[in-house]
Amino acid sequence: MRRKNFIKTVAAASLGAAFIPSNVSTALVKKDLPVIKPKKLNQGDTIGLIAPGSFISEEELKESIDNLTALGFKVVYTENILQRYGYLAGKDKQRADDVNIMFSRKDVDAIVTARGGYGCARILPYLDYTAIKKNPKILIGYSDITALLYGIFAKTGLITFHGPVGISTFNEYSIRYFNEVLMTQNKNFTFYNAAEDNSGKEFSVIPIVTGVGRGKLVGGNLSIVVSMIGTEYDIDSKDKIIFLEEIGEEPYRIDRMLTQMLEAGKFDEASGVMLGVFKNCEAKEKDPSFPKSLTLSEVLFDRLGDLKIPVIYGMSFGHITNKFTLPVGIEAELDSGNQSIKLLENAVL
Numbered sequence: 001m002r003r004k005n006f007i008k009t010v011a012a013a014s015l016g017a018a019f020i021p022s023n024v025s026t027a028l029v030k031k032d033l034p035v036i037k038p039k040k041l042n043q044g045d046t047i048g049l050i051a052p053g054s055f056i057s058e059e060e061l062k063e064s065i066d067n068l069t070a071l072g073f074k075v076v077y078t079e080n081i082l083q084r085y086g087y088l089a090g091k092d093k094q095r096a097d098d099v100n101i102m103f104s105r106k107d108v109d110a111i112v113t114a115r116g117g118y119g120c121a122r123i124l125p126y127l128d129y130t131a132i133k134k135n136p137k138i139l140i141g142y143s144d145i146t147a148l149l150y151g152i153f154a155k156t157g158l159i160t161f162h163g164p165v166g167i168s169t170f171n172e173y174s175i176r177y178f179n180e181v182l183m184t185q186n187k188n189f190t191f192y193n194a195a196e197d198n199s200g201k202e203f204s205v206i207p208i209v210t211g212v213g214r215g216k217l218v219g220g221n222l223s224i225v226v227s228m229i230g231t232e233y234d235i236d237s238k239d240k241i242i243f244l245e246e247i248g249e250e251p252y253r254i255d256r257m258l259t260q261m262l263e264a265g266k267f268d269e270a271s272g273v274m275l276g277v278f279k280n281c282e283a284k285e286k287d288p289s290f291p292k293s294l295t296l297s298e299v300l301f302d303r304l305g306d307l308k309i310p311v312i313y314g315m316s317f318g319h320i321t322n323k324f325t326l327p328v329g330i331e332a333e334l335d336s337g338n339q340s341i342k343l344l345e346n347a348v349l
């Protein structure tokens with residue numbers, strides 16, 4: 001390009017930028033797609049079991065099948081489910097194909113992930129979102145599965161579910177919320193914490209900012225949510241209740257991730273923040289010459305305590321035994337003073 005033309009091009013681009021209103025971000029403006037609700041689960045339905053991230057062992061496959069069979073479901077899986085490519089359950093395209101297959105199969109009523117780990121973000125470009133939208137089904141998991149849950153919700157509007165994986169402990173508490181959310185069309189259903197979990201320090205329920213907020217539920221694992229910032233799968237937090245959980249991260253790492261969310265404006269227009277149990281996230285013992293760490297609680301109050309929306313820590317979801325099943329994209333009401341989250345609409349049809 002000649003210098004004169006280059007200068008004209010730059011000048012025109014600069015002039016165009018000058019006319020962008022100050023209250024409009026130059027980043028991609030995302031709008032919520034129309035919500036698609038999947039059909040509810042029934043006893044005797046067929047579950048498609050997938051491993052979209054880390055590899056699973058034969059023992060974990062058997063455990064997943066046994067757990068789901070005990071709940072009254074039939075289980076099917078693809079021939080690739082025990083594949084291994086390093087720490088992944090096969091190559092990216094292969095794992096994505098398994099997801100696409102399960103959504104397309106007419107004999108599969110819902111899809112359960114066998115475990116979390118790592119790798120779901122890698123398969124998002126290979127998913128057939130058109131086919132997924134045409135064949136809406138329940139999809140459930142947590143941890144690294146956050147990327148799959150929110151990626152599909154963002155691209156299709158399909159309600160997905162943050163809850164147990166195949167190898168989770170399906171105790172009475174977890175089964176209650178699993179059944180209530182996935183197997184009924186109940187509206188105005190309220191979640192309350194598992195009292196038996198509140199004995200340990202990390203299970204302490206802490207209202208950081210007291211109040212009530214309404215909005216669609218979005219979020220999942222903190223590390224995964226942060227890793228998606230700046231991508232086309234970045235969470236839209238405007239008028240949303242953001243739910244976050246984490247495991248095995250020291251307070252300074254939690255600080256760093258929350259700071260990134262703050263500086264990315266993720267809490268600016270949110271309706272509330274609901275934190276699950278951050279398991280094993282207190283500072284580890286170090287050499288006495290190291291500066292004393294902030295506690296997890298201190299980090300949470302420091303980073304989130306000045307928000308003008310309800311914020312609570314210690315709700316029953318995350319890498320714990322007793323867990324909620326939370327529908328991504330469903331309208332809810334967070335009452336941090338009452339330590340409860342209430343669904344304002346049914347999540348399934």
